[in-house]
Amino acid sequence: MNKLFRPLILFFALVVVLVVVSAAAANTTYVVRPGDTLFRIALQHNTTVQAIAEANRIVNPNLIYVGQVLTIPGGGTGAPPAPPPPTGTTTYTVQPGDTLYRIALRFGTTAQAIAQLNNIANINLIYVGQVLRIPGSGSAPPPPPPAPSPPGAGTFELGGQTVSMANADRMRYAGMHWVKLQHKWQPGDNPSGLAGRIQEAKAAGFKVLLSVTGANTYPAPNSIDFASFVDFMRGVASLGANAPEAIEVWNEMNIDFEWPAGQINPASYVNNMLAPSYNAIKAANPNIMVISGAPAPTGFDNGHNAWADNRYIAGMAAARAVNYMDCIGVHHNAGATSPSATTGHPGGSHYSWYYGPTLNLYYNAFGGARRVCFTELGYLSAEGFPGIPPNFAWASNTTVAQHAQWLAEAANQAKNSGRVRMLIVFNVDLTLYQLDGDPQAGYAIIRPNGSCPACDTLRAVTGGR
Numbered sequence: 001m002n003k004l005f006r007p008l009i010l011f012f013a014l015v016v017v018l019v020v021v022s023a024a025a026a027n028t029t030y031v032v033r034p035g036d037t038l039f040r041i042a043l044q045h046n047t048t049v050q051a052i053a054e055a056n057r058i059v060n061p062n063l064i065y066v067g068q069v070l071t072i073p074g075g076g077t078g079a080p081p082a083p084p085p086p087t088g089t090t091t092y093t094v095q096p097g098d099t100l101y102r103i104a105l106r107f108g109t110t111a112q113a114i115a116q117l118n119n120i121a122n123i124n125l126i127y128v129g130q131v132l133r134i135p136g137s138g139s140a141p142p143p144p145p146p147a148p149s150p151p152g153a154g155t156f157e158l159g160g161q162t163v164s165m166a167n168a169d170r171m172r173y174a175g176m177h178w179v180k181l182q183h184k185w186q187p188g189d190n191p192s193g194l195a196g197r198i199q200e201a202k203a204a205g206f207k208v209l210l211s212v213t214g215a216n217t218y219p220a221p222n223s224i225d226f227a228s229f230v231d232f233m234r235g236v237a238s239l240g241a242n243a244p245e246a247i248e249v250w251n252e253m254n255i256d257f258e259w260p261a262g263q264i265n266p267a268s269y270v271n272n273m274l275a276p277s278y279n280a281i282k283a284a285n286p287n288i289m290v291i292s293g294a295p296a297p298t299g300f301d302n303g304h305n306a307w308a309d310n311r312y313i314a315g316m317a318a319a320r321a322v323n324y325m326d327c328i329g330v331h332h333n334a335g336a337t338s339p340s341a342t343t344g345h346p347g348g349s350h351y352s353w354y355y356g357p358t359l360n361l362y363y364n365a366f367g368g369a370r371r372v373c374f375t376e377l378g379y380l381s382a383e384g385f386p387g388i389p390p391n392f393a394w395a396s397n398t399t400v401a402q403h404a405q406w407l408a409e410a411a412n413q414a415k416n417s418g419r420v421r422m423l424i425v426f427n428v429d430l431t432l433y434q435l436d437g438d439p440q441a442g443y444a445i446i447r448p449n450g451s452c453p454a455c456d457t458l459r460a461v462t463g464g465r
Contacts (some may be wrong), residue, residue, distance in 0.1 A: 003005040009189045012265045012382030013089055014225075018176065024192075026046075026347075027055070027071050027073055027074070028071075028072045028074060029069055029070065029071055029072065030044075030069070030070045030072050030097070031068070031069055031070075032064050032068040032069075032070060033129070033343060033367065036064065036296055036318075037050055037208065037318065037394055038053065038058070038064060039358045040069065044292055045074075046074070047072060047073060047150060048392050049420070051073050051074065052072060052073065054073075054203055055070075055071045055072070055073045055377055056070050058069055062455075064314070064318070065150070065458055067252065068106075073316070079371065080100075080258045083206075088136055089117070089133050089135050090107075090133075090134050091131055091132065091133055091134065092107070092132050093129060093130070093131050093132075094126050094127060094128055094130040094131075094132060094323075095128065096324070097331065098126065098128075098394050099111075099279070100115060100120070100126060101130065102353075103134070105352055107134045108114075109134065109243070110133055110204075113134060113135050114133075114134060114135065117132075117133050117135050118133055122324070125320060126320070126323070127320045127322070127324055128320075128322055128369060139338070141402060148293075154405065155421075156414060156421065156422070156423070157177045157179025157421070157422055157423075158174070158176050158177060158206075158391075158411055158422075158425070158458065158462055159177060159179055159180055159207075159209065159422060159423070159424045159425070160174075160178075160179060160180065160425045160427065160428040160445070161174050161179075161181075161182070161356070161376065161424055161425070161426050161427040161428060161430075162179060162181075162422060162428040162429055162430075163179040163426065163427075163429075163430065165200055165201055165204045165206075166172070166429065167263070167428055167429050167446060168204040168205070168206070170428075170446065170452055171206070171317035171428060171453050171461060172205065172463070172464070172465040173454075173455055173464055174205070174445070174455040174458040174462065174464065175458055175459055175461070175464045175465055176425070176458075176460025176462075176465075177207055177209075177465070178206060178207050178208070178209055178222075178245075178246075179201045179204075179208055179209070180208075180209045180210075180211060180213045180283055180375065180423060180424045181194075181197055181198070181201065181208060181210050181211070181244075182210075182212075182213065182251075183210060183211070183212050183213075184213060184214065184357050185212050185213065185215060185229065185232055186214070186215040187216060187225045187228040187229075190229075190237070191232055191236045191239060192235075192239065192240075194210065194236060194239070195239055195242040198239070198242050198243070199237070199241075199242050200242055203228060204240075205465075207244075207245040207246070208244040208245055208246070209244065209245070209246040209247075209248060209291070209422070209424065210236065210244040210246070210247050210248070210377065211247075211248040211251055211375060212229075212232070212236070212247065212248065212249065212250065213250050213251035213252075213258060213293070214250070216384040217257050217258070218257060218261070219247050219258075219260050220260060221258065221260045221261070221262060221263055222256050222260065223260060224259075224260070224262070224272075224273075226272045226273055226276070229273060229277070230277050230280050231280075232271075233247065233280050233281055234269075234279040234280035234281065234283070234284050236264070236281075237280065237285040237288055238284040238285065239283075240433035243285055243287065243288060245288065245289060246289035246290075246291055246327075246373075246422075247277075247281060247288055247289070247290055247291065248292075248293060248294070248329050248373075248375050249273060249274050249277045249278070249290065249291070249292060249293050249325075250258055250269070250273060250274075250292040250293035251293050251294065252293070252294065252295060252296035252331070253269050253293050253295065253308060253312075254295040254296055254298070254307045254312040255296045255306045255307075256304075256305045256306065257296075257307070258296075259401070261304055261305050262304050264303075264304075264305075264306065264307050264312075265315070266307070266312050266313070266314075266316040266319055266321075267315060267318070267319040267451055268316030268385055269293070270316055270319035270320070270321045270324065270461040272275070273317065274292060274293070274321055274324050274325065275321075275323070275324040276462045277290070277324075278290045278324035278325075281333060285393065289326045289327060289391065290325050290326050290327075291322070291325060291326065291327045291328075291329045291373045291375060292316065292321055292324075292325040292327070292328055292329045293329050293330040294329035294330050294376065295312050295313060295329075295331070295376050296307040296309060297309050297331055297333075297334060297358065298329065298330065298352065299352065299354035307353070310351070310361055310365075313328075313361070313362060313366075314365060316365075317365050317366050317367075320442055321366075322366045322367075322369045322370055322438060325369055325370060326358040326370065327370055327372065327373035327421050327422065328365075328366060328370050328371070328372045328373065329373055329375050330358065330359070330362045330372050330373065330374050330375065331375065331376040331377070332352075332355055332358050332359075332374060332376070332377045332410075333375070333376050333377065333443065334347065334352060334353055334394070334408065335354065335355055335379050335380045336353070336379075336380075336394050336395050336397070336398055337351065337353070337354065337406075338406055338409055339354075339355035339356065339406060339409045339410040339413055340355075340356070340409065340413070341354060342354050342356060342357060345394065346393075346394040346396075346397075347394040351423070353394075353417050354411075355410055359372060359414075359417070359419060359420070360433075362420045366388075368419075371418075371420060371421040372419055372420050372421065373420075373421050373423075373424075374414070374422065374423045374424060374426060375422075375424050375427060376408075376426040377410060377424065377425060378400060378407075378425060378426035378427060378443040379395075379397060379402070379406050379407060380395040380398060380401045380403075380439060380442045380443050381391055381395065381398045381400050381402070381403040381442055382395065382396065382398075382439065382442050383398075383400045383403075383447075384400070384442070384448040384449060385433055385439070385442060385448065387435050388434055388435075388439065388442070389434065389436060389437060389438075389439055390436075392439055392442075393441075394411060400447060400453055401453065403445075403454065404445070404454035404456070404457045405457055406460050407425060407445070407454045407457065407458060408454070408457035408460060408461050410423065411423055411461045411462070412461045413457055415461065415462075417420065425445060425454075425458075427440065427443050427444050427445075428444060428445055429444050429445075429446045430443070430444050431444075443457075
């Protein structure tokens with residue numbers, strides 16, 4: 001070889017090595033999807049959980065959220081393409097409500113066989129969008145007819161929370177199609193005991209959202225009888241013509257007022273309550289809309305008495321709650337600004353004070369796979385009352401006119417967002433007002449003098465009924 005060419009060859013070889021090394025050292029990005037964990041992502045990109053956590057300053061590797069953009073160190077270029085299915089297999093993409101058992105029935109195989117072929121350790125944990133290899137002949141059966149959609153699927157509808165139908169005419173005038181009823185459940189309750197209340201609301205021309213939560217506040221550890229609760233859900237769904245059109249599964253389970261202190265955990269909620277309730281409800285009546293319990297909107301988080309709701313819903317997403325709900329339950333009842341505002345609340349800058357940031361947080365947490373159901377949305381005005389409880393001082397300057405206008409603005413934004421299925425106004429006509437406690441009547445659209453300014457503003461948005 002000519003000696004003059006040797007330095008050039010060595011030079012180009014060095015350049016190639018440097019390019020390869022540089023490419024290998026480069027970072028890439030990955031957007032978290034439903035069902036992802038850092039462990040799975042690390043496996044896909046030939047790196048470690050610790051490396052990804054350090055690159056993204058993640059303190060708790062168990063807490064990531066759908067839509068989060070992660071930096072992947074070491075030049076991971078994404079997961080290698082999946083190998084083609086073995087001979088005699090086909091593929092199936094997991095749909096909302098699927099279980100391995102149901103999929104196996106469709107394809108004439110077993111849940112265990114599918115789990116083994118796909119290296120699934122827990123047959124109860126699959127996620128929407130997951131592509132499964134199905135053992136068998138390699139030809140998929142024809143797709144089943146689509147499951148019946150919940151009533152009014154694809155539309156936005158307004159409703160109100162009340163304890164009776166005494167103001168049904170005003171609710172219709174405001175354009176409400178739903179009424180929210182709440183049941184404080186305890187073991188031994190008979191589902192048929194709800195039939196009268198549900199029938200009364202239906203006879204008045206409303207669809208019923210039944211929110212079921214516990215009868216005991218500050219429940220003791222291990223005091224929730226999950227099996228009895230699921231049986232109750234099954235019984236409610238089996239009420240036939242007296243069954244509600246929607247069920248919210250529990251309420252504010254991220255605080256110890258509603259869930260045992262020290263046991264607050266979104267995975268426990270999903271696995272022990274939401275998922276089995278969803279399956280029981282759908283088996284009895286697939287037309288019922290199942291709404292996940294709305295967490296308490298709070299930034300307080302000590303891991304024992306409360307989890308901040310943003311951390312809690314991230315945990316729900318990681319536990320694949322999206323497979324077991326038709327709509328995401330949300331509460332927004334601490335606003336003191338227009339729904340269009342993102343600053344200016346007397347309480348500060350936390351997202352929970354504001355309508356828009358709250359909606360975006362919940363919708364995005366599940367990757368847009370489900371729409372939001374505001375099972376409580378209200379504005380507090382102390383106008384017409386002798387004062388305001390100290391813990392609600394942030395609402396001291398909210399007038400009844402603002403209360404009415406902001407409800408209408410929230411309804412209009414929800415209607416036009418494409419992200420909201422239902423908005424339940426909290427509340428229509430509750431009368432409790434405690435200066436040292438709960439000012440429920442201050443949220444009511446029917447004011448102490450009998451007027452209802454919000455009925456008119458809401459009618460302007462909905463067109464009434």
